[in-house]
Amino acid sequence: MSADARPVLRVTDLDVHYRRGTGRLHALRGASLTVAPGETVGVIGETGSGKSTLARAVLGLVRPSGGRIEIAGGDVTGHSTRQWRALRRRGVLQYVFQDPLRSLDPDLTVAESLIEPLLVQGRPRREATELARAYLDRVHLDEELLHRLPGELSGGQRQRVAVARALVTDPELIILDEPVSALDSANRVRALELLKQLRDSGAALVFISHDLGSVAGIADRIAVLYQGRVVETAPARELVNAPRHPYTRLLVSSAPTLSSAAGDRARREALRELLHV
Amino acid sequence: MSDAALRLTDVRIHDAVGDRDIVHGVSFELTPGKVVGIVGESGSGKTLTCRAVLGILPRHFSVTGGTIELAGRDTSGLTQREWTGLRGTTVGAVFQDPASYLNPSIRIGAQLAEVVRVKKGLTRREARRRALDLLSSVRLREPDLVYRQYPHELSGGMLQRVLIAAAIAADPQLLIADEATTALDVTVQAEILDLLTELRERTGMALIVVSHDLAVVAQLCDEVLVMRDGIVVEQGPTARVLYDPRHDYTRLLIAEHEQYGLDRFRDAAEPALSKELDHVG
Numbered sequence: 435m436s437a438d439a440r441p442v443l444r445v446t447d448l449d450v451h452y453r454r455g456t457g458r459l460h461a462l463r464g465a466s467l468t469v470a471p472g473e474t475v476g477v478i479g480e481t482g483s484g485k486s487t488l489a490r491a492v493l494g495l496v497r498p499s500g501g502r503i504e505i506a507g508g509d510v511t512g513h514s515t516r517q518w519r520a521l522r523r524r525g526v527l528q529y530v531f532q533d534p535l536r537s538l539d540p541d542l543t544v545a546e547s548l549i550e551p552l553l554v555q556g557r558p559r560r561e562a563t564e565l566a567r568a569y570l571d572r573v574h575l576d577e578e579l580l581h582r583l584p585g586e587l588s589g590g591q592r593q594r595v596a597v598a599r600a601l602v603t604d605p606e607l608i609i610l611d612e613p614v615s616a617l618d619s620a621n622r623v624r625a626l627e628l629l630k631q632l633r634d635s636g637a638a639l640v641f642i643s644h645d646l647g648s649v650a651g652i653a654d655r656i657a658v659l660y661q662g663r664v665v666e667t668a669p670a671r672e673l674v675n676a677p678r679h680p681y682t683r684l685l686v687s688s689a690p691t692l693s694s695a696a697g698d699r700a701r702r703e704a705l706r707e708l709l710h711v
Numbered sequence: 712m713s714d715a716a717l718r719l720t721d722v723r724i725h726d727a728v729g730d731r732d733i734v735h736g737v738s739f740e741l742t743p744g745k746v747v748g749i750v751g752e753s754g755s756g757k758t759l760t761c762r763a764v765l766g767i768l769p770r771h772f773s774v775t776g777g778t779i780e781l782a783g784r785d786t787s788g789l790t791q792r793e794w795t796g797l798r799g800t801t802v803g804a805v806f807q808d809p810a811s812y813l814n815p816s817i818r819i820g821a822q823l824a825e826v827v828r829v830k831k832g833l834t835r836r837e838a839r840r841r842a843l844d845l846l847s848s849v850r851l852r853e854p855d856l857v858y859r860q861y862p863h864e865l866s867g868g869m870l871q872r873v874l875i876a877a878a879i880a881a882d883p884q885l886l887i888a889d890e891a892t893t894a895l896d897v898t899v900q901a902e903i904l905d906l907l908t909e910l911r912e913r914t915g916m917a918l919i920v921v922s923h924d925l926a927v928v929a930q931l932c933d934e935v936l937v938m939r940d941g942i943v944v945e946q947g948p949t950a951r952v953l954y955d956p957r958h959d960y961t962r963l964l965i966a967e968h969e970q971y972g973l974d975r976f977r978d979a980a981e982p983a984l985s986k987e988l989d990h991v992g
Contacts, residue, residue, distance in 0.1 A: 480897070480898060481867075626971060646897070651971060651975075688902075690927045691973050691974045692925070692953055702902075
């Protein structure tokens with residue numbers, strides 16, 4: 435994480451608009467984010483913050499109207515659909531979505547899902563198959579699941595397969611969009627353990643979520659996305675204990691904690707006035 | 712006679728279809744201005760207990776034991792008409808999905824004014840004024856604008872404020888908030904919880920807050936009930952339950968927060984916390 439290391443992801447002043455009927459929705463308004471190799475960056479945001487748009491832009495699924503995206507040193511901002519697909523295929527960049535059905539092809543068995551990216555990388559089938567088994571084991575799934583379709587797995591199992599799939603190509607960068615939000619609390623605890631394993635694999639992670647608590651446990655740094663901009667970035671502990679931006683202060687003092695934030699009511703009122711919410 | 716807004720004594724709820732008891736004896740008392748929290752997962756019986764207090768148990772469920780007294784009145788044997796009279800005026804409620812309690816094709820103001828007109832017996836003009844007052848009392852920033860809007864034009868947090876306005880329209884002594892903030896962003900959740908606290912302070916209304924999240928309940932409540940599989944496994948003053956839990960399930964809920972919630976990042980214990988502990992100890 436040295437300062438001069440080439441960032442694996444650099445997003446600079448990113449703007450994204452969506453067409454909405456006759457109007458335009460300004461989803462990102464100059465968002466900037468840098469992720470160093472092997473670093474885990476949490477992106478925290480609520481409804482309308484632009485967090486899913488950021489994930490989609492970084493995966494080439496939505497075209498920015500301004501700004502710049504660099505991945506592993508290369509400017510990918512102007513990439514065509516085909517170039518983006520090639521980039522995702524190469525396995526440099528992987529992703530896990532909230533609903534693992536979206537990150538897994540429903541028509542491919544678990545084995546095919548895991549092996550395909552390795553074949554695309556040019557590995558022999560036998561080696562690819564062995565790797566697939568090894569990664570399934572790493573996420574604590576039984577080998578007998580290899581021949582099932584995603585629809586035949588439980589939500590927790592699907593999430594594990596999605597994580598294994600994100601790992602097989604040994605990517606430099608993994609984008610996680612609300613990876614634990616759809617799970618109940620027991621599965622969430624297990625999934626968070628799994629994400630720590632992802633982090634320890636050496637890949638850089640961008641962990642996008644609305645839940646400060648689950649992000650804070652994994653991220654080296656947290657970026658706070660508010661109204662389409664990153665308004666503050668800081669290490670987890672610092673962000674929780676000494677938030678600077680009024681929105682971050684509101685977010686932290688709004689999070690339900692056992693050490694009771696009830697006494698913060700007056701502070702929250704003042705912050706809402708300041709933010710006009 | 713007592714001045715309790717609500718008293719439950721060993722309430723049991725039976726499911727006629729499955730032929731089994733779903734809730735096995737819930738007891739607590741709520742005096743004006745007090746807040747009781749019920750924590751539990753889905754299926755714990757927390758929601759059925761609330762529905763029994765509202766007289767709206769689903770068809771094949773019934774209260775088969777114990778008593779529910781609302782404002783000193785035993786509710787067993789109440790007719791449907793009597794229940795309808797109590798709902799709104801004595802007990803109100805808000806739930807997880809506010810949009811489903813509103814008619815999508817009727818403006819907010821008209822729906823709220825109708826509740827006020829029926830429950831308070833006001834003229835249309837008076838009802839309109841009262842509805843506008845209610846919209847501002849739940850801290851909606853532009854009550855006149857909201858009055859003219861349709862449900863789909865409001866955010867989830869705003870809709871929940873409208874539902875709270877409707878629930879308190881006839882000044883009930885008791886308000887039940889059943890997972891009322893579960894679907895909301897955390898900053899919006901805090902807005903709603905702050906609003907409930909403010910309403911309680913201002914009106915002396917008693918509150919039941921139901922949540923799967925112990926931390927949500929802990930922020931607001933004087934007393935906490937932890938329910939699991941229809942049984943109250945733990946019950947006591949909030950600080951006692953949090954800092955000296957007696958049941959393993961409560962300990963599990965607390966451990967989850969300590970391991971995965973924000974608590975573990977807070978530097979040092981807050982002074983307020985140790986003070987509360989002294990109080991309990």
